[in-house]
Amino acid sequence: MPNWTLNEIAQAVGGKVFNSEKTDQVTGVSFDTRTLTEGDLFIPLTADRNGHDFIQSAMDKGASATLWSDPIEHAPKEIAVIQVEDTLKAFQSFAKDYLNEVSPKVVGITGSNGKTTTKDMVAAVASAKYKTHKTSGNFNNHLGLPLTILDMDRDTEVIVLEMGMSEKGEIHVLSEIAEPDIAVITMIGESHIEFLGSREAISEAKLEIVEGMKQGTLIYPGEEPLLETRIADGWVDEKVKTVKTFGKQTGVDLYSTEIETEMKQTRFKTNQEPDVACTLPIPGEYNVQNALAAILVGETLGIEREAIYEQLSNFQLTKNRLEWQDGVNGSVLLNDAYNASPSSVRAVLRYFKGIDVPGRKIVVLGDILELGDQADTMHRELHEAIDPDSIDELVLYGEFMKALYEKMSGKMEKSKLHHFAGDKDKVVAYLKDTLQPEDTVLFKSSFSTGMLEVVSKLSQDEKQ
Missing domain, CATH: 3.40.1390.10 (MurE/MurF, N-terminal domain)
Structure with a gap:
């Protein structure tokens, strides 16, 4: 301390x-x-x-x-x-001064989705060679980032800082405090579109992460045209010395091959190591992209690929991200209710559809927030990601999920489809009555909907 x-x-x-x-x-x-x-x-x-x-x-x-x-x-x-x-500015100046004193390598991570998972992966990879400190939980804003810095030990060699935002200019402030040596953008999605208006504006806000850099390395999804265009136009030239890209196919520096997803883990190979598989202790093909970013960070830090793969195979994911829990009545819960965007909901639904489970599959979705005027449309369009034949029940919670409920009413049997407007206790009561042994239940929602309270009341883990 x-x-x-x-x-x-x-x-x-x-x-x-x-x-x-x-x-x-x-x-x-x-x-x-x-x-x-x-x-x-x-x-x-x-x-x-x-x-x-x-x-x-x-x-x-x-x-x-x-x-x-x-x-x-x-x-x-x-x-x-x-x-x-000004106490806030003094707090941030204190953190910046201490960071300069300790002088670790700084890895900054931002993106519409996947920030926390990527942070956990990068910290695990870095710890193979260096004493590493990382953002705790989601302490990723103008208060959480300086607090994370001031909480690190003086002998820290690498600090991994998650950088969140809700509006333009916020990541600029964080980048100026942290001055990252390595900056990672995980993806450009729809989160915070309510405040920024478009994915184009979101991409520009995420690129603020380089504004505190001094000839560092930028790692980003090379198949994202909103980033590719801006980087090609010279947006990062003054701050970034090296760029590295990841993705799903040729044309980027590191891409995934031969992905195999299972209920609780994911294996993949890459173009750079075509004969060696990396195993992640978490499910979901979409998490491979986060792992590719972590691999590129490890490479930039001079860590051997074998050590990188070993660390990724054992990394610990922050609580409430794809967390398996024992549920009431002998059910199994998959808790991913800490955060949500349309992109992340689609991704976890694809994963959930592809896994084999012993009993019924039940999906519980809560409102996705900060979508502004596009909220109804984006919730309604989620019907494209839901295969009624692959799930046994769909439980929707919240005001905006009514749009999806109405759309799904023409695709699912009425007995399989449920909507609860504003009372979480009704969701809990319904699930307690309906869950059976070997049911597998996916929970996905924005944090502020309070869906974690529902998970807690249905979890046997919380009762022990």
Whole structure:
């Protein structure tokens, strides 16, 4: 666990220290009093609420110092205070300064889907040769990224940073903080189209990941014309020295061959290693693309291919991504309800259709959010990815899923098709009544729909 003196922090953020006699150093950083631990530096952020209002709670939890941008006469006298103009900018400057001090290789990862899985794969690959630190969970925004940096040990050699966004300019900020040596774009999909308006605008926002680079390496899906066109037009020339591409067929640097998918794992070969198979401990052909990106990162870091494949065969996926769980009534749950886009829903449905299971197949889909004016259309078009003959029941939840329900009403027997508007407990109750031994249930939804609560209430794992 890193620690810093007050003077080190003040110098990094351009602040002034008060009450320095109260402590000499801090041993952690927190902007949330619910997770703050003794010895932390408290970061009182100002957004919907003024974080300075929570200073007493922070002191009660053991904060040893705080940043402070409110009038200094309102600052506490019981702990050390570092006065700054803007606590958020100071927090980010602190992280950037510490990153420069430790000076690890920085891998930044963004994309419409697959960021977290790719992050987990890349971190596993990098750890074959280097001490590696990665984003925890989905701490991938303007707060989570600096917190991830400040949580790394001083002897870290590679840091893997997931970079998320909801609107233009956000990844630019993250890239300027992180200054990635290697940048990965997983794919361009429809996520956040509500705020950006088009896939073209999404591709431009994702390319912001190179704006903090200094002649680094960009790894991206070479079969994505929205990226290919912009890169060919010189969008990245000033920042990127090397580009590497991955995909599904010839024309890119690394592409997959001979993919075999099973219920809980996936095997594939590549054009560069045509006689050697790589086995992933997760299902889904679409995850091969994430693995190809991780292979190219490993190659860039100077890791042998044999070691890369070994690490990929054992990597640990972040919770709630394609996670198998024992369910009620002897059922089996496949939990992929942490995030969703039309592209990722189609991909997981293709995988689910292709696996053999001992009992019935049940698909539970919740609303896909942040699609704006295109929400009804994009939900309705999901019918193309659903084969009524390959599933036994389709359970839809949420306001937008009504569009898909209406479309599927003409394709499925009424007894197999169900829609629940706004009460998750009704979904839980229905599934508890209907699930049988050896049923396999896929859950896919955007996080904010609360579908994870449904999974939790149906999971035997959670009850133990």
